Amino acid sequence: MDIILASGSPRRRELLERAQLEFSTLSVDVDETKHDDESPTDYIERMVATKAEAAIQQLASRLKTDKSCFSDSLIILTSDTIGVLADGQTVLVKPVDREHAYSMWQQMSDNVHEVWTAVQATYVSLSSKVANSSTHEPVFQIINQQRITERTEVTFIALTAEMMSNYWESGEPADKAGGYGIQGLGAIWVSRINGSYTNVVGLPLPQTLALIKNVTDISVK
């Protein structure tokens, strides 16, 4: 059974490496724009499903040229991390620019927010029994998929304009939900967390390992 982490996030790769599992990575590029009428739950669940679909499409086109690189079944892991303010509705995503980062940080300053990470495990088999009817090529068939969402409460200290400016200039905030990295310089803004630390960094590890185990256990379904 192969495991593919369909993520371009170096943080997710580093976290999964700690579990000492064999896995490969695949970078997926999807439109991460949130719909206006979408709840945080709907948004994050749509993201992990969309990333999984994109990964399967990429793998399917790779299959056309090289079948030898696939085993008979694989698990595709996709993940998405957002911040959610105490109102339960306002979503904190990656900052598009400095102003966007400042406006998120002003709402997070001296306040509590939550970090939500959704993880989807998609268990697929490479089946020649359901081969494409015209070409008789094997295709990927989804056997099972499961999803979890983990939430961690994070408390920020009161932020000054100088702190925000210095942090933005560091370059660290740009590719991170809520514009901070708890594993980096952002740690000095975090006075307290309640819940999983790895969840904040982008992949709740014990929960992800349980998901990998559960998704292949289709006998109980």
Ligand SMILES: Cc1cn([C@H]2C[C@H](O)[C@@H](COP(=O)(O)OP(=O)(O)OP(=O)(O)O)O2)c(=O)[nH]c1=O
């Ligand atoms: C809050 C927080 C987020 N993050 C990161 C985790 C995610 O990589 C990123 C949120 O963006 P995501 O869209 O979840 O992930 P990504 O675009 O980096 O990677 P991919 O979609 O290819 O899997 O923010 C941290 O690294 N530290 C933190 O403290």
